[in-house]
Amino acid sequence: MDLAERQVDSFRAAYRRDSIGPQYRGLVHLCFTFGLGCVVIGVSILSLEHVRPLEWLAVPLTFLYANLAEYFGHRGPMHHPRRGLQIVYERHAGQHHRFFTDRHMALESTRDLKAVLFPAVMISFFLVAFALPVGLLLAWLATPNVAWLFVMTAMAYFLNYEALHLVYHLPQDSVAGRLVLVRRLRRLHQVHHDPRLMARYNFNITYPIGDLLFGTLWRPVAAGTGGSVRIAR
Ligand SMILES: [Zn+2]
Ligand SMILES: [Zn+2]
Numbered sequence: 001m002d003l004a005e006r007q008v009d010s011f012r013a014a015y016r017r018d019s020i021g022p023q024y025r026g027l028v029h030l031c032f033t034f035g036l037g038c039v040v041i042g043v044s045i046l047s048l049e050h051v052r053p054l055e056w057l058a059v060p061l062t063f064l065y066a067n068l069a070e071y072f073g074h075r076g077p078m079h080h081p082r083r084g085l086q087i088v089y090e091r092h093a094g095q096h097h098r099f100f101t102d103r104h105m106a107l108e109s110t111r112d113l114k115a116v117l118f119p120a121v122m123i124s125f126f127l128v129a130f131a132l133p134v135g136l137l138l139a140w141l142a143t144p145n146v147a148w149l150f151v152m153t154a155m156a157y158f159l160n161y162e163a164l165h166l167v168y169h170l171p172q173d174s175v176a177g178r179l180v181l182v183r184r185l186r187r188l189h190q191v192h193h194d195p196r197l198m199a200r201y202n203f204n205i206t207y208p209i210g211d212l213l214f215g216t217l218w219r220p221v222a223a224g225t226g227g228s229v230r231i232a233r
Contacts, residue, residue, distance in 0.1 A: 004101065004103065005103070005104070007098075008098070008099070008101055008103075008104045011098045011099060012099055012108075012112075015095065015098075015099055015115065016111065016112075019095070019114065020111050020114045024111060024114055025110075026109070026110030026111050026112070026113030026114065027110050027113075029113055029114070029117055029120065030110075030113060030117065030166075032120050033117055033118070033120070033123060033159070033162055034159060034162075036123065036124075037155050037156075037158065037159040038159075040127070040131075040151065040152075040155045041152050041155050041156055041159075044148040044149070044151045044152035044155070045148075045152060047144070047148045048145055048148050048149070049144075049145065050145075051145050051149070052145070055142075055143060055145045055146050055149065056149070058138075058142075058145075058146045058149035058150050058153065059149055059153050062149065062150050062153035062154055062157070063153055063157060064209070066153070066154055066157040066158075067157075067204065067206065067207060067209045067210055068209075068210050070161065070203075070204060070205060070206065070210070071203050071204050071209075071210025071211065071214070072203075072210070073088075074092075074203040074204070074205065075203040075210075075216070077089060078092035078093065079092070079093050079198065079199045079203075080199075093198075093199075095115060096115060096116070097193065097195065097198055099112075099115040100115070100169055100193055101193050101194070101195060102190050102191065102193045102194040102195075105168065105169055105172070105186075105190055105193060106169060106170060106171045106172065107169050107170065113166070116165060116166055116169050117162060117166070118162065123158075131151055131154060131155070134150065135147040135148075135150060135151050138150050157206075160206060161205055161206050164182065164185060164205065164206055165189070165205050167182055167186065168182075168185070168186040168189045168190070168205075172186075185206070185207070185208075188202045188204075188208060188211075188217075188218070189202065189205060191218045197218065200216065201216050201217065201218040202216065202217060202218055203216055
């Protein structure tokens with residue numbers, strides 16, 4: 001076992017001891033995230049009324065907005081300490097990136113979900129502090145349909161984010177992890193987990209639109225070469 005492996009091992013042991021309480025149940029956490037998300041999406045769909053063609057534009061626009069929010073949130077406060085957002089930096093750079101490195105990507109039990117999923121309290125906070133006011137603002141500025149399409153798409157995007165990120169951190173031979181698209185996206189995230197590269201490349205966790213737009217995408221040369229090549233900057 002080399003030094004890097006020993007560091008991950010000892011960090012994992014300390015994190016499991018100090019940060020995962022005896023009451024924590026990973027599957028409950030997972031069900032809360034996807035259950036709440038599905039309820040919000042369901043309520044949004046049921047609230048739509050006679051959507052006009054132009055109103056559907058809210059779906060791709062919200063998707064793009066969410067992708068850029070993911071990109072800048074990850075490139076900014078998750079990798080650089082900002083006043084008032086230190087908790088975000090500590091959780092991501094200080095914990096997630098020490099628990100998982102490019103050579104140790106997989107969790108080892110459902111309790112390790114704590115190191116992957118957003119905390120339930122943070123999801124509830126984002127819903128109340130961001131989704132609600134933006135939805136109300138859109139209902140006022142545009143139409144209620146646009147507001148509901150925004151909430152629906154933003155929540156679907158978030159669930160997609162959580163699902164993909166979870167699969168990246170499952171053992172490599174998991175059923176979902178073997179899908180071609182997921183394998184490619186996982187490889188991008190694995191490169192991001194290289195401690196030498198994490199603060200500079202592959203900030204999108206889902207689809208690398210922001211990385212392509214802002215020149216921060218790395219891509220493997222070819223499977224099995226063990227190397228990566230920068231394709232844009
Ligand atoms: Zn990760
Ligand atoms: Zn990161």
